[in-house]
Amino acid sequence: MEKILRFVEKFIPKQVYKFFQPLYHIFLAILGMIIYRMPSRHIYVIGVTGTKGKSSTVEFINAVLEASGKKTAILSTIRFKIGDQTRPNKYKMTMPGRLFTQKFLRRAVNSHCExxxxxxxxxxxxxxxxxxIHMDALIFTNLSPEHIESHGSFAKYKEAKLRLVKQLARSDKPARLSIANIDNEHGVSFLVYPVERNxxxxxxxxxxxxxxxxxxIIEYRGTRILIPLPGKFNISNALASLTLASELDIPLDTAKKGIESLSIxxxxxxxxxxxxxxxxxxxxxxxxxSLRKLYEAFSNSRKIAVLGSTxxxxxxWKRPVLGKIADEHxxxxxxxxxxPYDENPMKIITEVASGVSKHKAHIIVDRREAISYSFSLARAGDVILITGKGTDPYIMGPNNTKTEWDDATVVRExxxxxLER
Structure with missing residues (x-):
């Protein structure tokens, strides 16, 4: 099916394709649902959305469910997992298109994931x-400006997120849950739709x-819980999983065991x-x-930032803002x-560096060289924070060229x- 769709697309003029693009994607969604026989009806589906913290929240939820003896499947920016089988997500997108999610859910159902x-x-x-995708639960982590160019405005970006909770409200699953972080000003917007529990x-x-x-270490409902990752943002991510666990009647001691087992x-x-x-x-x-909160998590240390922007x-708009935040912290x-995609890398770097005023911005285009140079600046006890890519498997260049990449691997190398010098 993938090959057929790619073949057909070659013969459709770009302007025609753009005009009919929404209908095309709706058609694909319906087609996938039919071909894979509506798999989401046969498994408990938990959606996780928000600007930040989605992948971490997915992992916290998975740890809690596995601690309770459940067989799980994960589709995230980091990885695809069905039961004990896992592989990294190398698509440079969280939810790949062309029937991928429906096929994934069918495999999860066939593997007896709960x-x-x-x-x-x-x-x-x-x-x-x-x-x-017939959801049973949707978790909202937070919302802040992101993907503004592709959506057209922050309001449209938020509306795209709200489509997900509207989808939950349309689901015919029993006991639908909408769980939202109300520390974020937009959280209440996800708690006004007709589901069984908001x-x-x-x-x-x-x-x-x-x-x-x-x-x-936190105290939650009288129980001390170790959150094995730093920062208040990870406490919030863990709290989302604890809230869901309570609704699923998973004992708090079991949820605690799951969270504390999550080492990385x-x-x-x-x-x-x-x-x-x-x-x-x-x-x-x-x-x-997210950059500000990461730096704040290491507020008591001397920090070295290695950053860029896409x-x-x-x-x-955010390039000088990121530079300014690094400068402040x-x-x-x-x-x-x-x-960089099709942009001049030096132009992007210069725009980020324009936000730096208090300190000298070391400009090193080659990311590997930048990482290596950061070690030479470090003193004992310092913290080097390499941001922007996480587990991204490629550096994207002109005409969508891909250079294989992994920040953590390069750091080790x-x-x-x-250390051998």
Whole structure:
């Protein structure tokens, strides 16, 4: 089917394709639902949406469900998982199109998975990839400006997100749940649709007992829980999974066991340790809010930022903003390449660096060289924060050319060289 669709597309003029694009994607969604026999009707589907924290929340939910003995499937920016089988997501998109999600759900059903946890994006909603997915629950993490160029405005971006909760309301599943982070000003917008349960969660519901560079300890409903990842944003992500666990009648002690078992989430505050006397963190943070919160999680340390911004006309407004945030929170700043697409990498880098005023911005176009150089700036106890790509498998260049890439792998390779000098 994939080959047939690609073949047919070659013969459709671009302007005609653009005009009929919405109908085309709706057709594909319906076609996938029919071909794969509506698999979402036969599995408990949990959607996770928001600007940030989606992938981490998916992993927290999965850990809680697995601790309760459930067989799960995951579709996220980081990975695809069905039962014990997992593979990295190398599509450079969270929800691939062309029937992918329906096929994935059918495989999950055939493998006797009880739960499917799906990371749902505004881009996927814009292309109707959510149609035909009958959800049981939707988790909303937060909302802040992102993908403005592709959507046209923040209002349209938010509306794309709201399509998902409207889809939940149309689902014929029993006991539908809408769970939203009400610490975010847009959270209540996801709690007004006709589903069986609308539930808000907030950091006000927990007592934060301690925070370090590697973890936090909270008290939730009288129980002490170790959150094995740093930052208040990860406490919030874990709280989403605890809220869902309560609604699914999973005992709190079981949910606690699941959360505390989660040692690492690839590309999400991922620590790379090869015995060096400084800390290296790889993180996907690529919005102003996520970058600020990441830096704040390491507020007591001297910080070295390695950052850039994406090209291709994507959210160009935020480039100097990212530089300004790094300038406000970090002691050394290295601006480098990320995903230039068809733009001049130096133009993007210069726009990011324009937000840096208090410190000198070290401009190094080659991302590997930038990472290597950051080690030479580090003192014992420093924290190097390499942001923007996380687990992204490629650096995207002109005409959608792809250069294989993995930040954490490159960090290990360059750290090895550094430590052997």
């Amino acid at each position: 739960y499917a946890i799906i990371e749902m994006t505004s881009e996927a909603a814009r292309f109707f990839r959510h149609l035909g 539930i808000g969660y907030s950091l006000k519901n927990v007592k934060i007992l301690s925070e370090t560079q590697v973890s936090s 989430i690839r590309g999400r505050v991922e620590k790379v340790d090869m015995g060096q006397d400084f800390t290296v963190i790889v993180d996907y943070a690529h919005t102003d809010d 090209g291709g006309g994507r959210d160009s 970090c002691d050394e700043i290295i601006v480098t390449n990320e995903d 360059e750290l090895k060289k550094y």
